[in-house]
Amino acid sequence: MNPGASLQAVHQAHIGAPILQLEGISLAFGGVQALQDISFDVREHEIRAIIGPNGAGKSSMLNVINGIYKPQQGRITFRGQTFSHMEPWQVARMGIARTFQNLALFKGMSVLDNIMTGRNLRMKSNLLQQALRLGAAEREEIAHRERAEEIIDFLEIQAWRKTPVGRLPYGLQKRVDLGRALAMEPAVLLLDEPMAGMNVEEKQDMCRFVLDVNNEFGTTIVLIEHDMGVVMDISDRVVVLDYGRKIGDGAPDEVRGNEDVIRAYLGVAH
Amino acid sequence: MFYRENGQFKTSYRADQQILPIRQDRLLMAGLLVVAYLVVPWVASDYLLRAIILPFLILSLAAIGLNLLVGYCGQISLGHAAFMAVGAYAAYNLAVRVPGMNFLLVLLLAGVCAALVGALFGIPSLRIKGLYLAVATLAAQFFIDWMFARVKWFTNYASSGSVSTATVELFGWKIETPAEKYLFLLSVVSVLALAAKNLVRSHIGRSWMATRDMDVAAEVIGIRPVYAKLTAFAVSAFYVGVAGALWGFMHLGAWEPAAFGINVSLNLLFMIIIGGMGSILGSFFGAFFITVLPILLAQVPAMLGFNLSVETGSHLELMIFGALIVFFLIVEPHGLARLWAIGKEKLRLWPFPH
Numbered sequence: 072m073n074p075g076a077s078l079q080a081v082h083q084a085h086i087g088a089p090i091l092q093l094e095g096i097s098l099a100f101g102g103v104q105a106l107q108d109i110s111f112d113v114r115e116h117e118i119r120a121i122i123g124p125n126g127a128g129k130s131s132m133l134n135v136i137n138g139i140y141k142p143q144q145g146r147i148t149f150r151g152q153t154f155s156h157m158e159p160w161q162v163a164r165m166g167i168a169r170t171f172q173n174l175a176l177f178k179g180m181s182v183l184d185n186i187m188t189g190r191n192l193r194m195k196s197n198l199l200q201q202a203l204r205l206g207a208a209e210r211e212e213i214a215h216r217e218r219a220e221e222i223i224d225f226l227e228i229q230a231w232r233k234t235p236v237g238r239l240p241y242g243l244q245k246r247v248d249l250g251r252a253l254a255m256e257p258a259v260l261l262l263d264e265p266m267a268g269m270n271v272e273e274k275q276d277m278c279r280f281v282l283d284v285n286n287e288f289g290t291t292i293v294l295i296e297h298d299m300g301v302v303m304d305i306s307d308r309v310v311v312l313d314y315g316r317k318i319g320d321g322a323p324d325e326v327r328g329n330e331d332v333i334r335a336y337l338g339v340a341h
Numbered sequence: 342m343f344y345r346e347n348g349q350f351k352t353s354y355r356a357d358q359q360i361l362p363i364r365q366d367r368l369l370m371a372g373l374l375v376v377a378y379l380v381v382p383w384v385a386s387d388y389l390l391r392a393i394i395l396p397f398l399i400l401s402l403a404a405i406g407l408n409l410l411v412g413y414c415g416q417i418s419l420g421h422a423a424f425m426a427v428g429a430y431a432a433y434n435l436a437v438r439v440p441g442m443n444f445l446l447v448l449l450l451a452g453v454c455a456a457l458v459g460a461l462f463g464i465p466s467l468r469i470k471g472l473y474l475a476v477a478t479l480a481a482q483f484f485i486d487w488m489f490a491r492v493k494w495f496t497n498y499a500s501s502g503s504v505s506t507a508t509v510e511l512f513g514w515k516i517e518t519p520a521e522k523y524l525f526l527l528s529v530v531s532v533l534a535l536a537a538k539n540l541v542r543s544h545i546g547r548s549w550m551a552t553r554d555m556d557v558a559a560e561v562i563g564i565r566p567v568y569a570k571l572t573a574f575a576v577s578a579f580y581v582g583v584a585g586a587l588w589g590f591m592h593l594g595a596w597e598p599a600a601f602g603i604n605v606s607l608n609l610l611f612m613i614i615i616g617g618m619g620s621i622l623g624s625f626f627g628a629f630f631i632t633v634l635p636i637l638l639a640q641v642p643a644m645l646g647f648n649l650s651v652e653t654g655s656h657l658e659l660m661i662f663g664a665l666i667v668f669f670l671i672v673e674p675h676g677l678a679r680l681w682a683i684g685k686e687k688l689r690l691w692p693f694p695h
Contacts (some may be wrong), residue, residue, distance in 0.1 A: 137561055163563030177551050179619065187544075188551050192563030194544040198572065201543035202536040208543060209355070216354045222649035255562060 087115035096145035123312035168257035189254025242273040396648035404624035406580025412575035415553025420481030422605035428582025429589035451586040452579040459578020505595035535666035617678025626677035
């Protein structure tokens with residue numbers, strides 16, 4: 072058995088029960104049906120990809136999970152808690168983090184501050200303690216700084232710690248976006264096209280980070296990606312959406328052979 | 342040549358996170374405080390203190406307050422003079438109705454009153470942004486102007502509508518002369534400026550800046566927009582309210598509701614635009630600029646030997662003032678604070694080109 076295969080076996084053995092379940096999600100904007108009766112689940116520790124042509128509803132799907140969009144129908148179950156809609160900040164506090172397709176970093180802040188903001192939801196000191204910088208507030212700040220530094224080390228962005236993120240090149244900004252989400256120590260991480268617009272080397276780096284996050288922190292990953300090579304390589308199971316409908320679901324190889332999927336991507340001969 | 346951080350290694354996060362991480366900056370700040378406390382009160386004339394330094398200190402505080410909201414949290418407000426008025430009238434009423442109350446407590450409570458009113462008028466910010474929010478806060482300006490002019494209780498039924506304050510006494514210290522007022526104001530402003538700096542480098546400050554830069558992303562990483570925006574309004578109004586109380590008690594002495602009109606709100610906005618949005622230091626620069634410029638503009642023609650009529654002078658002043666603001670917005674939208682930062686960056690390398 073080659074080492075890659077044994078790692079794969081270890082990874083497979085870690086995959087557990089469903090942590091996130093979506094049942095019958097429907098979302099419409101006026102007359103446009105963005106999502107129609109979509110159901111799928113995400114198992115603990117797995118890498119779950121969502122693919123589909125442009126406009127298939129992939130990002131809408133993540134926005135529903137995040138609470139940015141409110142679905143007209145359907146239920147979401149996360150770690151045994153069922154709800155139909157939650158505010159984004161509540162979802163964050165439950166342990167779901169997110170990166171964005173078109174970067175949504177805090178442009179006026181440094182790399183360090185962006186990542187520290189990801190720790191905000193764990194910080195407890197009150198306004199007065201912060202204003203006076205009393206012992207407790209200072210200690211809390213330092214404790215969280217240590218965690219933020221671990222993430223900076225992990226993503227290899229030490230040199231840019233104090234640089235305003237607006238000045239960084241695109242590939243590094245994507246990394247900071249990932250770092251900010253990781254700082255929340257989420258149970259589930261939603262990645263919206265983490266490799267869009269990257270060159271081959273940057274894609275390889277990003278793949279490595281995603282796999283490491285999954286392995287080292289045990290984070291469950293839901294990934295939207297257009298690069299089929301990447302999707303087939305790193306994901307455990309794939310959901311395929313087309314015009315707001317689910318047309319395929321299963322292991323990468325199953326999906327690759329699915330007639331509907333081939334039709335959606337390549338079209339049909341008339 | 343002298344301004345380098347070479348050899349100053351940080352070995353703890355505490356050292357790395359201090360407000361002035363470079364030793365030379367700390368020395369400069371210490372020197373500044375020594376001069377401000379020990380030299381200025383003896384050297385400055387009463388006129389200089391009364392016409393420039395006292396208003397500068399109080400307006401700095403108000404500018405810091407507005408900057409917390411506009412520069413850090415990205416919520417625009419055209420109603421901040423109204424919150425100054427709330428602070429001033431709250432302090433007046435406390436002083437009149439509760440004789441013998443410690444003036445520091447009066448200031449604190451005046452700030453709290455302003456904070457409550459600020460949070461109330463901040464509620465529209467949860468739904469609307471930008472220009473629409475500006476218009477909504479304008480409502481605060483007009484409503485509060487009206488309230489203090491019409492509801493006689495606030496002015497203690499003074500027949501003329503104007504109120505006047507007694508001499509402030511603090512722990513037996515009568516704060517009467519301009520130098521004494523200066524020392525008191527300097528202390529209050531230093532402490533509150535430090536507190537503001539602490540806030541913006543703590544997690545509350547980060548949640549404000551996150552809301553300013555990208556509100557959807559801020560919410561997705563767990564920041565409650567309601568909390569971030571309303572605390573920004575409340576803290577901002579607290580600062581402005583304290584500044585309003587000081588403006589009334591230490592600078593004006595006697596005032597009527599028109600003292601806190603819309604033009605004061607606009608002046609505060611000019612201060613932070615010129616000084617630098619999202620910078621505590623910039624608030625001081627902006628307040629200084631706006632306080633000193635009219636006086637300079639009034640005196641320069643006379644110094645140069647031109648004899649202008651008073652009207653021409655004041656028209657000229659307004660024109661130059663407006664032109665300077667437009668010039669700043671185009672050339673350096675980040676204000677004097679950015680120029681200062683660029684200057685420091687240059688000084689680090691000087692006298693070498695790279």
